[in-house]
Amino acid sequence: MSDATDDPQPHDEGLTLSEPLSRAIGERYLTYALSTIMHRALPDARDGLKPVHRRILFAMRELKLAPTGGFRKSAKISGDVMGNYHPHGDAAIYDAMARLAQPFAMRYPLVDGQGNYGNIDGDGPAASRYTEARLTRAAEMLMEGLAENAVDFRPNYDGTLEEPVVLPAAFPNLLANGASGIAVGMATNVPPHNLDELIAGCQAMIDNPAITDDELVRHIPGPDFPTGGVLVEPPENILEAYRTGRGAFRLRARWHQEDLGRGTWQIVVTEIPYQVQKSKLIERLAELIQTRKVPALADVRDESAEDVRIILEPRARTVEPEMLMGMLFRNSDLEIRFSLNMNVLIDGRVPKVCALSEVLRAFLDHRREVLVRRARHRVEKIDARLEVLAGYIIAFLNLDRVIQIIRTEDDPKAVMLAEDWGGGVFLTEPQVEAILNMRLRSLRKLEEMELRREHETLTAERADLVALLEDEGRQWARISAELAEVRRLFGKEAPGGARRTGFAEAGTVEEVPIEAMIEREPITVICSRMGWVRAMKGHQPLDAEVKFKDGDGPGFAIHAETTDRILLIGSNGRVYTLLGANLPGGRGMGEPVRLMVDLPNEAAITGLVVVRPGQKFLMASSEGDGFIAPAEDLVAQTKAGKQVLNLRGGARTAVCRPVAGDHVAVVGENRKMLVFALEELPEMARGKGVRLQKYKDGGLSDAQTFTLAEGLSWKDPAGRTRTERDLTEWLGKRAGTGRMAPRGFPRDNRFTS
Known part of the structure; x- marks a missing residue:
């Protein structure tokens, strides 16, 4: 490589190229990075989809899997997607399709699944040969206009078919369903939102293009997760996150206290935070009970069926429910921080961290382009039909001559094109083709009044479309009307359209000391010479005879209470803290204290004192x-x-x-x-x-x-x-x-x- 220059040099008749290693690696890695960013990880701001999701929906449309039609095997769908548009593994395609069908993952599912598509416990979907799917009404609205030249198409990976570059998207799907992905050197994480609120924000932006973030957040106060929950993030933090495109939202489970009579009660959790697996949440809560990190929690049960129902039993009726939940919020996924990073592709090419207003603007600009393209396409179709109708009218007025030419002439098309039909009127080639392609039984339909009525209707429609194309104000009014129709179908009055995630203040519950949640009882703490510790109920005589394991003997004995913090002093100069309520009971020989604290084996216990x-x-x-x-x-x-x-x-x-x-x-x-x-x-x-x-x-x-x-x-x-x-x-x-x-x-x- 010593003779290599900055420019690649051909060798061996052009079969080998020599170039610096840094350039070769740099160019290839840049190509890979761009491919990952644009074609895999980041969603398009216009339709909110990544290529794999877009191809799944388009392939299902090609299979005519309409919301009112029948279902098809998921294996057939993923096979078509892989063979026609997405040359990657069918497992990855099926996983992406399954997520589009999960109501706990998608605020507005785009695939209607039949069969086992996984659950909120974290179980995966059944194999693709066992499940079936079809499109939902929401997915159909994302693709409305594909047949009307609403968007550009490009060749598929092998050039045999064409696929849409982006979907027309009748609603802001990026914000409605959210997105997440990790690219090269960047990532994205967009939470789901309520479609009724999004459309209200879009219409406000149409009415006032210079709308401020403060005014926009009045319409879109925060995310709306499919699993519900309660947002406890301060409004000023939400506003700042939407203004910058980066931030985080504190999301808590929804719970209530259930009275069991005679002063006893239990806590019922009915909604858990988004993307939290219920089974792992139960395991974590059980671990908190076992390790006694939350002493006030006695038991956890999962009584969920169709809905989430997690039962939390307190150890004592004197515990405050808010205090107990505060500790659980701090120590488990009953509260999470959902990060916001609106890094999306603008116009399908440029990755950018966008504010909420920028994402909505990208969607609205896309809708305007779709509207203009569909209008132009419709004008072209009307012009073609008007031309044919004019030909039909001429044929109706000269029906006998048309029939004569068809019956007697060897080349009726050429004769009809050359014929003067009166007053210097000649038929065009499309008109002649339409006349010659008519069936005989259709001749009876050539009634002048009907033809002229259709001609007038289309002419009026064309004039309306031309006026629409020439007036930007009309275009935005039409877009607003279309969004209003979407709002009618999916808004808060529609089934499942109401906001699911509530708002509340976090309060100061989580700052309550753990001692305040423990029932105060006297105990006698006994630690053996070898480091086995236990807590006997009540204040027993410190010199009372106690059994120890063979080869072990008495070490330390102190009086304490369950709420006390007990200091264990190691010979290594470190001090360890134990909570009285977390110590094992006194019925057995206790447990090794080295399982509770990280006291090295070579370090001895030199003291045990109460704080x-x-x-x-x-x-x-x-x-x-x-x-x-x-x-x-x-x-x-x-x-x-x-x-x-x-x-x-x-x-x-x-x-x-x-x-x-x-x-x-x-x-x-x-x-x-x-x-x-x-x-x-x-x-x-x-x-x-x-x-x-x-x-x-x-x-x-x-x-x-x-x-x-x-x-x-x-x-x-x-x-x-x-x-x-x-x-x-x-x-x-x-x-x-x-x-x-x-x-x-x-x-x-x-x-x-």
């Missing part, structure tokens, strides 16, 4: 460094926990104790104890801390806070509580070495065993 508002904790490492940490800064929001103590080398977390008092007592592994003022410790959320006590060998064994005036207490080996009130010998400044612990201090060098 209280305004509480502070003394955090210290085995190296003798520590600080005071507010409880709120220790609470973690994820299973990974929160790093609080920064540790080096083989250091580990040694102490996490609630702060109570004005002094700190520290004892090292060398049995030396130091007492200093609590105010000498800094308050921080994370870090290494400051030196508590200095050691030559070993490290920190234990530390606790206390009130100096009340003395320092500990338990002796016999279990008796001893209090040392005169601590003058051990008082000092932070980071000192301290003095040997008092006589009778526990041999394990800990204040509490």
Whole structure:
């Protein structure tokens, strides 16, 4: 390639071309990208269809599958589409056709399906050999005018047939049914809308071409999804999304509270968000119950038949329904964000992110072009018919001569063309052809009055069409009238035409703390030495005998409540958060805490404490460094926990104790104890801390806070509580070495065993 120039050079008699690799790849990838953008992924703003959908509808029209006619096997339809217009896989064609028939996917289905075409649970359609289909009235209106030169046609992929470049589209299908697709370097996602509102917006735009986005959104307030739901997006956000062509809509399930009597109730979900599979939604809700992420939810059942009916049972009747739903909206697909990205093809060629007004303008301009082309086509047909009628009238007035020529002349056509029919009137070739092609029995129909009446009617129609073509105001009035007819057929008064998606304010329900949704009950939390945790009902004695697994033993036991957040302190310096209501019951041996939080296997549990508002904790490492940490800064929001103590080398977390008092007592592994003022410790959320006590060998064994005036207490080996009130010998400044612990201090060098 070293001798290659910027221009391709022919070699080997033109059979081989040499060109730079960058150019070769660039040109070919650009060709592929353009093909994907224009012929696969992005819809046309005029009819709202991609080529595969357009070809499916056109092929069904060619098969004469009218809404009032019979059904045909889907395999036959997809086979015709693949063989005649769309040379791709029949599975892809059938999937696209099936979606056009799904009432939960299309706001206004374009295919009338018979058989199993899938369901809202996410099940796919049956094989194409089992299902049948025909066009709907909406699809028929999209193609109205194809036989009247309303749009351009182009050769199909092998040049044997012709297909429409775009459909005439009697209504704004792009916005009515929505579209989605991923192209090369761009994507599109347009939600469905209500056709009654769209037509109102189109008519407002016809009346006022300079209409503002604010005025347009009064007619089209937001999407209208086939599965209903409730839009909780603020109006100003919807307006901004329609103005820019990009944005998102928060869509929630529709629900209501059902009274079961005696103070009990349940929640019934009747509509779920668009494109959410009901089966996966139920699985997610069941997972929330199992993992206890939403403790107030006790059970979920699917009682759906034709309509959606999902039952949500609360754990306690005291739970507020709005609070429960707020948590479910946050943690499941009962609420989704539907993205808006109106990236569409303008005039079938240029991809552009359009505002709502631009999309409607593209549709209306297309409708005007369709109207003009159909009018011109009709004028041409009328002119041809008027010419034939003039010939019929001449033949009627000279019927005997016409019959004589036909009976006696070898070439009647030439004779009739040369004949003067009176006053220098001659017949044209189309007139002669029409006369000669008449059947004998049709001669009796040649009544002058009938011919002249048809001639007058067509002449008046032609004059009306010519006036229409010459007056833009008349054209827009005609388009508005046609849209009014569509509105009559599919508007809010028609079956299924009323708006399905409602509007509401999101409110602040989702910000309710999870503790507010849990029934408050006392529990005793027990964690074994190997990390098996359980919660026994009520406040049991902390020294009560409890069974453990073989080889395991007691670790920690604390009193708490189901609404409490419990901090589990790992030896790795991280603090993990458990919710009392989420802990397993006390009937068995519990569950491994490592299934609930991401505590590494090599890290031990060094503490278990309950969070209280305004509480502070003394955090210290085995190296003798520590600080005071507010409880709120220790609470973690994820299973990974929160790093609080920064540790080096083989250091580990040694102490996490609630702060109570004005002094700190520290004892090292060398049995030396130091007492200093609590105010000498800094308050921080994370870090290494400051030196508590200095050691030559070993490290920190234990530390606790206390009130100096009340003395320092500990338990002796016999279990008796001893209090040392005169601590003058051990008082000092932070980071000192301290003095040997008092006589009778526990041999394990800990204040509490």
